[in-house]
Amino acid sequence: MIDIFHRMTFRGGIHPPEEKDRTKGIPIQxxxxxxxxxxxxxxxxxxxxxxxxxxxxxxxxxxxxxxxxxxxxxxxxxxxxxxxxxxxxxxxxxxxxxxxxxxxxDKKDEWVDSLTENEDYLSIEPAKLKEIIKDAGIVGLGGAQFPTHIKLSPPEGDRVEYVIINGAECEPYITSDHRLMVERASEIVEGLKIIMRVLSAKKGFIGIEKNKPDAIAKLKAQSSKLKAHIEVVGLNVKYPQGAEKQLIKSILKKEVPPSVFPIEAGVVVNNVGTAYAIYNAVRYGRPLIERVVTVTGNGVKDPGNLLARIGASFEFLIQNCGGFSGEPEKVIMGGPMMGIAQYTLKVPAIKGTSGIVVFSKNPPSSPFNKGGQGGLYQPCIRCGRCVDNCPMGISPNLYGLQAERGMIDEAYNWDVMDCIECGACSYVCPSNRPLVQFIKYLKAEVKKKQK
Ligand code: SF4
Ligand code: SF4
Missing domain, CATH: 2.40.50.100 (RNA polymerase II/Efflux pump adaptor protein, barrel-sandwich hybrid domain)
Structure with missing residues (x-):
């Protein structure tokens, strides 16, 4: 049945400030x-x-x-x-x-001499392609870090019809995928073609939020040159548009139920960075040793998009952006919605590091740096905003109360495990309740009980 109300979007979600202007026009450095x-x-x-x-x-x-x-x-x-x-x-x-x-x-930066180049990479057998991807250490670069060769292995009997390349980049502040799409469009499309060959998929999509018109134009120009069945889709700007099931709903109008993996519904979603890494591995034999990292926030002097070696420290990357501007209040790996606050700058950039966001103490940072992430919070006033904005249609207000009262079984029965930890509920809560932290606690307790 045709969904006449379909608007390239999904139920719930929020519209936080984008905060991408600092870096979206700065080339990868x-x-x-x-x-x-x-x-x-x-x-x-x-x-x-x-x-x-x-x-x-x-x-x-x-x-x-x-x-x-x-x-x-x-x-x-x-x-x-x-x-x-x-x-x-x-x-x-x-x-x-x-x-x-x-x-x-040793300052020589010498490649290992066993790299194998493949000019005719699209004639390599799917099983061999998967082996190359596995050997290159490729994982989901959107943050999940799930091994890609496993994601490209559907259970026996399941057929993957569609591959979606996730270029939504809905997380505020972060522009690493945006710059990659603008500057490496042809490589991303080639990466998609390789994934489609591995899975024998009939169609590929590249989903990009409409706040990145230059990326949409580049990828459309690139894919229109091909006979391959690839479509670039402009998506409504809404958080969390880049969550897998929300992306599938927006592009394919298909609901993937909470307990079902996308691959079981015939869809595989990969991040643009992952597609780029796949191309590099298959075409040039290069394993995953670097990625684009956005270093930004009002606490960084010269924000930018850096091509960072895996293992370089946060301190080194921030120094390469001019260092701190003023006294830092918080340093986050990833964006402010789903990122993780850091207690030391000695931590290294890893494969899932899309960005480093620094909030400064002065001037006070942003609507993202409030209660819910460590500040004071108040009792629930039952306004229902968290429920209205939850993209999974579950009940974050209840989980807050259940966590405070240790009601683990009740939380499980109310589908707490379906939460994707997007943070939309914490963001809208007028009582600044740390709902995601409550939910993470409940999930950990459920897992303990299940063990
Ligand atoms: S309950 Fe989970 S999925 Fe729903 S808004 Fe909160 S964090 Fe997102
Ligand atoms: S948004 Fe906050 S105050 Fe409102 S119902 Fe949800 S938990 Fe309660």
Whole structure:
């Protein structure tokens, strides 16, 4: 049945200030080599890698230095050439300390000599393409860091009809995907063609919010040259437009139920950065050792979009943007809606680092830096705003109360596990209630009980 009310959007959602003007027009910048990198052995969903090198080893750029065992894992590579000086736990931007390989640069920046180029990459067999993607350590670069070779492996009997490249970039402040789409459009389209070949998909889409007209124009120009079935779709500007199921609803008019994975509904969604990394791996044999990181916020002197080596410290990347302007109040990995506040600048950029946002103490930062993220909060006044704006149609107000009262089973029965942790509820709450933190607590307790 045709949905006559369809408007390239989804139910619920919010319209926070975009705050992208600082960096959206600034080209991707190559920065000096870091003197040292810290490569965590976990930058992906699944089993942590085991080191393949030891202290004192000489490594090259692109050399595999960590490999995981188990069905869900990925590999890690050195992002510079140099010497392994330590293998020990180190602060990680997602939280606790993680075993990491620390490499000092020899300043030569030499590639490992086993890279294989493939000019005729679209004639490679799908299984071989998947092996190349796996070997290159490619994971979802939108932040989820799910191993891509697994995402491209549908369960037996499931057929993937559509591939969607996610260029929504709805998170305020962040412009790394935007710049990549403007500056690397042809590579992204080639990456999409490779994914479509792996999955034998019949059609590909690139979904981009309409606040990026230059990116839409570039990708339309690129895909119109092709005979391939690729369509560029302009999407309404609304948060969280880039969440997988919301993107699928907007583009395909298809509801994917909470307990169902997109692949089971015949759709695979990959970020633009992931498509670009796939192209580089398949065409040039290059593993994932660098990515675009937006360094921005009112606490950074010269915000920009940096081509950052994996393992470069936040401190190094902020210094490459002129350092702090004034006294920093908060440093976040990712955007202010779904990002994670950091307690040290020693943490390294990892595969899922799309941005670093710095809020300054003076002037006071923004509507994003309020209660809900650590400040004082008040009791629920039952205004219903969180429910109206929740894109998943669940009940964030209830979860707040259930968390305060330890009602874990009730929260489970009220579908707390369906929450995508987008933060829209916390953002609109007039009582500044930390609803996402409440929900994360409830989910962790449910998982403990299930174990
Ligand atoms: S309950 Fe979850 S999905 Fe709904 S708005 Fe809050 S964070 Fe987003
Ligand atoms: S938005 Fe805040 S105050 Fe309003 S119902 Fe939700 S939790 Fe309660």
């Amino acid at each position: 190559t920065i000096p080599l870091p003197e040292k990198v810290v490569i965590p052995l976990s930058q992906h969903t699944g089993a942590i890698c085991e080191p393949l090198v030891k202290v004192g080893d000489i490594v090259k750029k692109g050399q595999k230095i960590g490999e995981g065992k188990g069905s869900i894992t990925s590999t890690v590579h050195s992002s510079i050439s140099g010497k392994v000086v330590d293998i020990s736990p180190h602060p990680h931007p997602l939280g606790s300390d993680i075993l990491s390989i620390i490499i000092e640069s």
